[in-house]
Amino acid sequence: MSDLVEADLPQPFRDALRCLREKKDAGARVDAVSGNFAYVWVEKLAKNNALESAGGWLRLPVAFPHANPHGLITREALRGASEGEVGDGHHAGHDMCKPVAGIGGAHYYSWTWENAPPPRTPEDIIGVVQWYERRIRKG
């Protein structure tokens, strides 16, 4: 499925994906595309101090970097730095999980990029992952 979807995605998005694989997670893959958003699985999504890996689907716009990331989907509910559950924007079993529900997507975190400098280049994908990791740590 991944290859089929990827070939149809716009070049800047594919450039971002290449950059993500080179610099962050060689196994990053597109598991679904729904509407204007792609669900990109990143295994090495560091939780706490990067020793554990939470893993999750970044909900990235197909128009990336000209549109902002919106939301994260995970298999398990996330736990923050203090080991309490990450409550910020958490929606278990939300509709947004549907595109990856068949492969375990069950928890939706409705995180938006509001008030942050927007991504501008495909390479900004690395900053996006770091932003997701910060949100996980913040809980």
Next chain:
Amino acid sequence: MRLEFALTEKQHADVLDRLFGERAYRRKDPERGFLAAVFPATGAERRTLLLGQIVEPGEDDVYWSPEEGLVMTHRYYSRALSVVQSIDGAGLINVHSHPGPRSGLHPPRPSPEDLEADARELCFASRALPEGRPAAAAIVTPAGAMSVREYGFLRPRTSKEALSVKFGPKGARIVFAERIRIAGPGLRILPGNPGKKLRDLEVDGKALESSILLWGERGQRILGELCIGIAGLGGVGGILAEHLARLGVGTLVLVDYDRLEDANFNRSQGASRADVASRALKVEVYARIAKESATAPRFSVFPYRASVAEAEGLKRLLDCDIVVGAADDAFARQVLDHEAYAHLIPVIDGGTTLVPDAVSKLLVAGKSQVVAAGPGHACLECQGVYTQEEATVARESPGWGRYIDLPDDAEDQLKKELRAPSVICNNGLVASLIGVRILAIALGIAPRTVRGTQRFYVEEGKLAWAATKICKPDCRKSSWTGLGDSHHIPVGADLRWREIQREEGDAKAKRRLGRGLKTAMRRIGRRR
């Protein structure tokens, strides 16, 4: 598909300076030239070649020889090819000067020697480029007139074909660009084909007498030559369709997917109750109104039911010289912002925000705004017309105004809140300011009003200009200028349009099913 050539005002000035001005190499030579990258920009019915990066010639790379004429050396071609090959989608253009005429803008005619030499050199160059990249040649006069022609060569697949005349320079298919567009911040359209005039436009002197007094028959012909796209036919776009037709604009392209209904009738100037009753498509109603109002003798209007945020709708606008953004949607605005730079088609955006008091419902604040973007202008995003986050939210779902965390029963209330107030008088003001801006850009009248953001502050009744005239330091739009098809414009799925298509599809299927059932019942009845 017709061919055009486009470049920015800055590039045009640079080309003239390189060929005739201070920066001209070998100034005693009767002709000079250079090689440059060129990008295709493809609309539905128009293909434009856009001038790209010039490959700087060395002192002896281009010279005049009494025996051979203007020579561009193999070394220079080879260097230019290696530059162009590395640029995604770029082809090669050979540009050279003619010493005259020094006045007038009639496109210079290539000599038989020009045609032969260009075909020979470009045949060799196009074989070195990846398939599908354009190869072209241009001639420029000291007055700034240009003629541009694209060369198409059959690409040999076998050694036998490689030796065949059909696949060589003599097999070249030459197509002249019909028009040259020089964009930003103003817009000039010059003829590009030496063998053909621009449309021999008549002017209806009686109908247009009052405006001809202001800009003359020449100005009127410029308007008659223009093709203007209107993206969105709400309160502003609909009024503007009629205004532009009455002004004498030659061609309009209308893009919208909505239908007329009771809820938008109060701001649908020119539409009738019968249009609402039949739920007529806005593009069809305004095409009819524009046709009835047109003053240009050979006026054409092309209505398309599509979304400008999707590839199909955008493609129609890529056939235009100027695009008006009246869609009131951050997604569409972002798409047009990209198009303005990548395809050198200026965009003029306009809209109104009116804010009533929550209790009294009386107006407490509001502003109308008109903004131009494209080469020579700051972009819509930097002028504060939309943010990337707003363009993202608009991609989420139809009418999505808030992201999440709404109680399930909030939907109806939310819809009410999302329904922005709109008044035809403010729409008329915006449409008029857009019309005036088009005149400034296309005719060069009131040059100080070409660039920037013009705002009408409703509560003060004041019309003022915002300070922003250039893009922010981190803005990348100017780096996309003239990249044409090589720049990916972030089109996508307009979810509201998809929803309407689905609903109309369902209703159609239901009607078909209903008809089928009736027929079946009749048949059964007859058998009984």
